[in-house]
Amino acid sequence: MAESFVFGVADSLLGKLASYAYEEASRAYGVYEDLQRIKDTLSIVKGLLLDAEEKKNKQHALREWLRQIRNICSDAEDVLDGFELQDKKKQVMKVFGSTSMKVRQFFSSSNPLAFRFKMSCQIKEIKDRLDKVAADGTRFGLMRIDDEPGLSVQRRELTHSHVDVSSVIGRENDKEAIIQLLMESNPKGLGDKSPSVIPIVGIGGLGKTTLAKLVFNDKRIDEVFQMKIWVCVSNDFDIRHIIIKIINSAFLSSSPPPSVSISHQEDINHFDIEQLQIRLRHKLSSQKFILVLDDIWSDDRAKWIELxxxxxxxxxxxxxxxxxxxxxxxxMMGTVPSxxxxxxxxxxxxxxxxKWAFKDGEEEKYSNLVEIGKEIVKKCAGVxxxxxxxxxxxxxxxxxxxWIFVRDHEIWNLEQKKDDILPALKLSYDQMPSYLRQCFAFFSLYPKDYIFNVASITTLWIALGLVRSRNGIEKPENIARECIDDLLSRSFLQDFNDYEFNCDFKVHDLIHDLALYVAKEEFVMVDSNTRNISDHARHLSIVENDSLGHVMCPNSKSVRTILSPVEGVGLDNETLLHTWLSRYKYLRxxxxxxxxxxxxxxxxAKLEHLRVFxxxxxxxIKRLPHSIFKLLNLQILDLSGCTELETLPKGLEKMISLQYLSITTKQSILSLDEFANLNHLQFLAFSYCKNMNFFFSMAHQLTSLETLSLYSCWNLKSLPLHIFPKLQTLIIVDCKMLNMSLNNENTIQKLRLKHLCIGDFPKLLTLPGWIEGAAETLETLTIYKFPNLKTLPMCLxxxxxxxxxxxxxCPQISSLPCDIHHLTSLEDLVIEDCPELCRKCKPQSGEHQPMIASIKNVSIGEPRGQDEERRHQTSKVNL
Known part of the structure; x- marks a missing residue:
């Protein structure tokens, strides 16, 4: 199934080849013409890919052809990566070469002539391989399709309105809830003639159509509505076809017996759209109707408004x-909440x-099988x-x-027929754009019921180049978040929690099965049951310590990802680590x-393509090799929780691509010299740096830093906030010795802070006055564990x-500022473990209720469960 990612890989590669940066680099190294030929050939191949995807199940050879293209594109990405790396080496040489003989010696093997020859040979090989597969593609009789219509979507069969009520179990309450909505008056503001629209939403296979049928066939509906109309939309939202279906269905549901209606039904298929709309308006005029539009996929609002x-x-x-x-x-469609x-x-x-596994009454003879059945239905997760x-x-x-076989195997490993669950779910998968299908497949690397951290999974996508800026301006993390929102909108994610500084979610068990189904051999989650790993594997995750002793590493050098997603599961096999580092030089x-x-x-240091470490x-771990500075492509380095790390490695300042740096160290003083050249550094975090007294020993500015997190740095005394002119997010938690006036309160005129979290300051009696400096920008304020804080400042x-x-x-805070109603932008107010303040803000009876009544979301004193505890860990912003 991994062949379906080829279109996205080819598209991504074409995007890189077309970029200004690669065009300039290819001209500089004399390989422009060769890269243009690769781009032209790849454009042709890309046009054939969609047709090949549709036909691959009928022609086995096509699967191998797709795999070859996948490999060529991946190899080409690695070659193009060399351009970026060479440019970064030149940058480092320019800054440090005159003073560091070691740097000059290290980069001497990458002189322009040697690099040009190397790149020319590699690009020629890529071009020759691509030319060959392009020629092979024509022999399969493939048609060129340049647009991606959401891949070949095998639609479900068209639905009808009939249902055997006795066959439906467990939907009585849902039916009553929908009928109640149907009996209510239309919401105000719709206009006299606008029908109310009630959306039923959920993942595939959940029973949305069945529920609609139950409602549609209830006798109470017949008594209330003069006309009942059932239309299965399913395919494209074609206005003409929908009008025809409505007219025909409305005709059949009118008062004459069905046999009479059918015999007199007029053929309207040849009508033009003007004739159809006249006939529709005539048919529905003054009729109180109920219309079911089943299986909607189109988000075209203009077409919906027209209908x-x-x-x-x-x-x-x-x-x-x-x-x-x-x-x-x-x-978009609903006039009431979904x-x-x-x-x-x-x-x-x-x-x-x-009901489905036994003949009537037969289950009484097989109580042992029923017991196994109880375990089997857990796989179904309520669907x-x-x-x-x-x-x-x-x-x-x-x-x-x-029965035991079915119980012990994942659903994706069991035989599936056309109308079974995986084909039903795969409809939603097939609707995704290619880049989103690739992102989704990575869920297969994590265990079921895993709590995903949004920042972690999006970092993985970015590191592998699955999301990229569409115009060179947008941040990849913003585009990756759009992918999360897209998956959420498609009902692929559940239990989504949006906290102060991060979000987490789970993936439905059946959606996880779908991820396993589409990922297949390219993605491997290694556990104690893993025996052989395909040489086509590119992404590995280790989820059990017991698996590390016997696991066989794929021989392919194309492995891009090695994950350890489960807390407490880590590598203790030194031989295996050396194998990884020597074999997988293209790790990202x-x-x-x-x-x-x-x-x-x-x-x-040989992992020159590494983005995340x-x-x-x-x-x-007590020390890191100084050679780590050679990882010039590294964007994220996470050393948090390395409590025995004695010092940061020398040469850190040469890692010019770093954007995210999280540190735990025994050092007492950090020099800004080590950070001064990190011009792309956006996130800097220090946690459990118990010996650190001074944040920096110099006073230069870090002009790119947007987020600073300090957690449990118990001896830290000062923080020169003024050296971070672009700081947007500041988190300070459990830094008991820190002077919260920051020693420069008077020099700070304005801050650009958008998000501030401060907490666990037992001795602090007031909030720092410099908060007022962010009055024009601050959007989120979190304060917690202030046992001696009695009042909130008026500057709030x-x-x-x-x-x-x-x-x-904050148990001693007893009231909110009397002018809190002036905070007209305030949408969320949460107060917990503040007894007197909670009493005053209690719904209905609290005296503060008039002041906070206009706030959209208010949560007062709710019990803090496991989810709440996770929220209180937001100061430790994870990847």
């Missing part, structure tokens, strides 16, 4: 039910499973179609081994969390842009 305008001829209180998998579509369909209870799942899929696969097979992402050696081998929670009410205010564990 809605035609439907306004109906009587007042007409209703429309739409079913969709997309939250944005539901929001009805988010939840999964069935485990009890209802078992009842449904028994009825999954229950039906597994139940049907066992009917009427009462072989114990068959290396995670050695919970690693248990005192040093790293010098060979780490994570070493957090390595409690034994000057923060006119404040959107979110969080107050935790």
């Amino acid at each position: 809605l305008d035609l439907l306004k001829v109906g009587a007042a209180e007409s209703k429309i039910i739409v079913t969709t998998r997309s939250n944005p579509i539901a929001s 009805y988010v369909l939840e999964g069935l209870s485990e009890e209802n799942c078992l009842s449904l499973f028994v 009825p179609l999954a229950v039906r899929t597994l139940g049907s696969s066992l009917f009427p097979k009462y072989d114990l081994n068959k 992402y290396l995670d050695l969390s919970d690693y248990s050696f005192e040093t790293l081998p010098n060979s780490i 994570i070493l957090n929670n390595n409690i034994k 009410t000057t923060l006119t842009r404040l959107k979110k205010l969080y107050i935790y564990d």
Whole structure:
């Protein structure tokens, strides 16, 4: 299934080849013509890829052809990466070459002539390989398709309105809730003739269509609505086709018997759009109708408004039910909040499973199988179609081994028919653009029920080049966040929590199965059951310590990712580490969390393509090799939790690509010289630096820094805030010796801070006055663990842009500033573990209620569960 990523890889490579930076570099090194030929050939091949994707299951040879293109594109990316690396070496030489003989010696092997010859040979090889596969592609009879229509989407069968009520289990409450919405008056502001639109939204297979059928066929609906219309939209939102379906369905549901209606039904398929809209308006005029638009995929608002305008001829209180998998579509169409369909209870799942797995009454003879069935339905995670899929696969097979096999294997490993759960879910996957399909596949590297950190997963995507700026201005992290929002809108993510400085979420078990299904051999999650890893593997994750002793490393040199996503699972096999470092020189992402050696081998410097290097929670490591400065492409270095690290490596200032740096060290003083040349550094974090007294020994500015986090730096005394002129996010937690006036309070006129979190200051009696300097920009303020703080400063009410205010564990604060209602931008107010303040802000009875009544979201004194505890860890901003 990984062949389906080829289009995205080719598209990404073409984007790089077309960029100004690569064009200039190729001219400088005399390879411009060759790269242009590669770009031209790749454009042709890209046009054939979509046709090949549709035909690959019918022609086995096409799968190998797609794999060859995948390999060529990946190799080409590695070659192009050489341009960036060479440019960075020149930058370092320019700054440090005159004073450092070691640097000159290191880079002497990369002189322009040698580099030009090397690049020319590599590019010629890529061009020859690509020319060959392009020629091979024509022999398969492929057609050139230059647009990506969401890949070949195998639509579900068109739905109808009939349902056997006795076959539906566990949806009675949902049916009653929808019927209640249908009986209510239309919301104000719709106009006399605008029908109310009720969206039902949820992942594929959850039973949205079945629920709509239950409602549609309820006798109460017949009593209330004069006309019932069922239209399955499914494919493109074609206005003409939808109008025809509405007219035909409305004709059939009118008062004459169905047989009479059918015999007199007029052929309107040849009507033009003008004739159709006249006939539609005539048919619906003054009729109180209920219309079900089932299976909506299009987010074209203009088409929806056009259709809605035609439907306004109906009587007042007409209703429309739409079913969709997309939250944005539901929001666009709905006039009332979306009805988010939840999964069935485990009890209802078992009842449904028994219905599909056994003949009537047969389950009483096989109590042992029913017990296994209880375990099988847990795989289904409340999704009825999954229950039906597994139940049907066992009917009427009462072989114990068959049932055990189904119980012990992932759904994606079991045989699937056209109408089963994975094909149903894959419809949503096929609708994604190619870059999003690649991003989604990485969920397969994590265990089920894993709590994903948004920053961590998006960092992975960025490091691998899956998301990139579309205009050279947008930040990749913003585009990656758009990908998260897109997946959330498609109902692929669940339990999404948006905290002060980060977000987390889970992936539905069946969505995880889908990720495994589409990822296949290119993505491997290594556990104790792993025996052989395909040589086509590119992305590995280690999720069990026991797996490291026997796991076989793929021989391919194309491995790009090694992850350690599970806390406490880390590498302790030195031989395996040396194998990784020597074999996988094109690694982009290396995670050695919970690693248990005192040093790293010098060979780490050979990973010249590395973007992300994570070493957090390595409690034994004392030093890093100084050769680490050779990682000029490195953007993220995470040394947090390395409590025995004696000093930062020399040469840190030469790592000019660093954007994110998180440090735990025993050093007492840090020199700004080590950071002065890090012109791209945006995030800097210090945690558990117990000996650190002074933040920097010099007073130069770090002009690119946007986020600064200080956590449990217990001896830190001063913080020169003025050296961070672009600082937007500041987190200071558990730095008990820090002078919070920052020794320069009077010199700070204005701050650009947008987000501020300060906490765990037992001795502090007031909040620092310099907060007022951010009055024009501050959007989020979090304060917690101030046991002696009695009042909030009046300057709080000057923060006119404040959107979110969080107050935790400040037991002596008894009131809010009386002018808090002046904070007209305030949308979220959360107060916890502040007994007197919580009492005064209590809903309905609290005396502060009039002051906070206009705030959109207010949470007062709610119990702090596991999720809340995670939120209170936001000061330790993770990757």
